[in-house]
Amino acid sequence: MDTPNHCQFCAQHPDSAFHGLNREGLEEISQLKTCVSFKKGQVLMHEGARPQGVYCLHRGKVKLFTLGTEGKEQIIRFVTKGDLIGYRSILSDEPISASAEALEDTFACYIPKSSFFKVIEDNPKFSLNLLKLSCHELGEAGKMITSLAQKNVKERLAEILLILNTTFGVDEEGYIDINLTREEIANMVGTATESVIRLISELRKEGYIRSKGKRIALEDRSALRQMASVFE
Amino acid sequence: MDTPNHCQFCAQHPDSAFHGLNREGLEEISQLKTCVSFKKGQVLMHEGARPQGVYCLHRGKVKLFTLGTEGKEQIIRFVTKGDLIGYRSILSDEPISASAEALEDTFACYIPKSSFFKVIEDNPKFSLNLLKLSCHELGEAGKMITSLAQKNVKERLAEILLILNTTFGVDEEGYIDINLTREEIANMVGTATESVIRLISELRKEGYIRSKGKRIALEDRSALRQMASVFE
DNA sequence: GTTTGAAAATGACAATTATCATATCTATCT
DNA sequence: AGATAGATATGATAATTGTCATTTTCAAAC
Numbered sequence: 363m364d365t366p367n368h369c370q371f372c373a374q375h376p377d378s379a380f381h382g383l384n385r386e387g388l389e390e391i392s393q394l395k396t397c398v399s400f401k402k403g404q405v406l407m408h409e410g411a412r413p414q415g416v417y418c419l420h421r422g423k424v425k426l427f428t429l430g431t432e433g434k435e436q437i438i439r440f441v442t443k444g445d446l447i448g449y450r451s452i453l454s455d456e457p458i459s460a461s462a463e464a465l466e467d468t469f470a471c472y473i474p475k476s477s478f479f480k481v482i483e484d485n486p487k488f489s490l491n492l493l494k495l496s497c498h499e500l501g502e503a504g505k506m507i508t509s510l511a512q513k514n515v516k517e518r519l520a521e522i523l524l525i526l527n528t529t530f531g532v533d534e535e536g537y538i539d540i541n542l543t544r545e546e547i548a549n550m551v552g553t554a555t556e557s558v559i560r561l562i563s564e565l566r567k568e569g570y571i572r573s574k575g576k577r578i579a580l581e582d583r584s585a586l587r588q589m590a591s592v593f594e
Numbered sequence: 595m596d597t598p599n600h601c602q603f604c605a606q607h608p609d610s611a612f613h614g615l616n617r618e619g620l621e622e623i624s625q626l627k628t629c630v631s632f633k634k635g636q637v638l639m640h641e642g643a644r645p646q647g648v649y650c651l652h653r654g655k656v657k658l659f660t661l662g663t664e665g666k667e668q669i670i671r672f673v674t675k676g677d678l679i680g681y682r683s684i685l686s687d688e689p690i691s692a693s694a695e696a697l698e699d700t701f702a703c704y705i706p707k708s709s710f711f712k713v714i715e716d717n718p719k720f721s722l723n724l725l726k727l728s729c730h731e732l733g734e735a736g737k738m739i740t741s742l743a744q745k746n747v748k749e750r751l752a753e754i755l756l757i758l759n760t761t762f763g764v765d766e767e768g769y770i771d772i773n774l775t776r777e778e779i780a781n782m783v784g785t786a787t788e789s790v791i792r793l794i795s796e797l798r799k800e801g802y803i804r805s806k807g808k809r810i811a812l813e814d815r816s817a818l819r820q821m822a823s824v825f826e
Numbered sequence: 827g828t829t830t831g832a833a834a835a836t837g838a839c840a841a842t843t844a845t846c847a848t849a850t851c852t853a854t855c856t
Numbered sequence: 857a858g859a860t861a862g863a864t865a866t867g868a869t870a871a872t873t874g875t876c877a878t879t880t881t882c883a884a885a886c
Binding site for chain 1 (some may be wrong): 632636653660661663666668670681683685687688691692693714715718721722725726728730731732733735736737738739740742743745749783784789806823
């Protein structure tokens with residue numbers, strides 16, 4: 363039997379979909395899941411496919427993205443420890459809307475579709491958690507829509523840098539603890555790679571951030587928040 | 595007792611959150627709800643507020659929008675007959691993320707928060723429907739994000755016109771059956787009002803649409819689909 | 827340490843989109 | 857029917873952003 367404690371561990375986090383489940387529910391999931399690992403760059407799920415289960419991330423980082431016109435990738439959001447992948451597609455009974463690719467070596471639990479539904483049926487609390495989760499993400503998506511529609515590229519870049527800083531934290535030297543290329547940042551901001559590079563240089567010259575290679579550290583977060591009109 | 599049949603009527607539509615509920619469940623909702631009406635321009639819910647219940651639209655049209663920087667409104671989506679308003683906020687226990695304003699005289703059923711949760715508890719099917727609904731909308735939001743990030747204004751306008759045509763249908767003369775100003779269209783597309791006006795003229799000159807005052811009719815939908823890169 | 831390919835940086839220029847000014851139209855009220 | 861306010865339309869111009877070309881830097885593999 364492989365690592366039956368993972369679920370209880372994941373469930374500790376208040377934002378986890380498994381939070382607040384009783385012992386039996388967690389035990390049930392632990393029984394039904396299997397553990398899988400992915401190398402950096404591996405694709406967990408393909409846009410358009412019909413997933414046969416959901417992943418719950420145990421360790422690692424994953425980007426979710428759709429392919430727009432001419433194959434350009436648009437990063438929708440990131441998935442980290444404790445987050446689920448594929449639940450949207452299974453619950454709405456639609457093809458996967460975004461591909462999921464590992465940004466670093468990643469470990470996840472796989473819960474087959476049938477087991478997933480069984481846990482939902484057996485645990486109303488789990489169902490409510492999922493509702494809460496999807497409704498929260500719906501609100502986040504709305505914010506992203508407003509940003510893309512109304513802010514200019516520099517404001518959006520400032521916003522994304524703040525989000526990355528919050529989502530992934532910083533290393534010992536203060537750099538945001540995520541390994542993204544400028545192109546990937548551009549694919550979040552919704553702009554050209556060169557524009558991101560130019561604006562990162564600008565922000566550096568203005569003293570709001572510092573950078574070393576591809577790594578970025580925020581120097582003046584409150585100024586960035588003001589620039590991005592983020593009031594949280 | 596007011597119009598106890600509304601809920602059964604709404605529940606007929608396969609996309610309704612109330613679809614598939616048993617007789618008792620529908621009866622329960624019919625008991626708990628009250629009917630309200632709104633004049634054109636009235637606000638049903640204010641961004642940032644804490645709603646005390648949800649609305650289920652019975653007749654009329656409502657726009658959902660957030661206010662971006664400098665008070666510019668960004669229309670997220672429209673709500674029509676059978677759709678719910680406010681459920682996202684109540685379920686995620688967050689403030690309302692978008693204001694709701696009636697685009698025409700509108701009738702709705704109001705279900706208080708406590709009653710809403712009671713129906714969820716008593717009817718697992720309802721809970722699953724809501725999950726399906728929010729997950730579907732999450733996918734739609736993802737599409738909108740990719741469009742905003744990657745398409746130019748003309749492509750997005752073509753896409754929005756197709757969506758309006760599908761959502762609201764056409765009148766006897768073939769015009770899209772919704773009364774929107776050019777400014778409101780711009781607030782969906784995420785651009786300046788003048789840009790929308792210019793591009794509507796362009797589309798008209800190119801023969802893809804015709805217009806009469808503020809009313810618009812699609813003349814060549816497949817060309818518009820191609821322009822917008824919509825393959826559905 | 828050198829090699830080497832990919833990523834970052836920068837400049838020049840083109841395309842897109844926004845802004846401002848102004849004219850025309852249209853629906854509604856009297 | 858005429859007045860009027862708000863909406864649509866259009867031109868001129870400015871600002872933003874994208875594209876292409878080239879150079880520099882970086883990091884992994886040998």
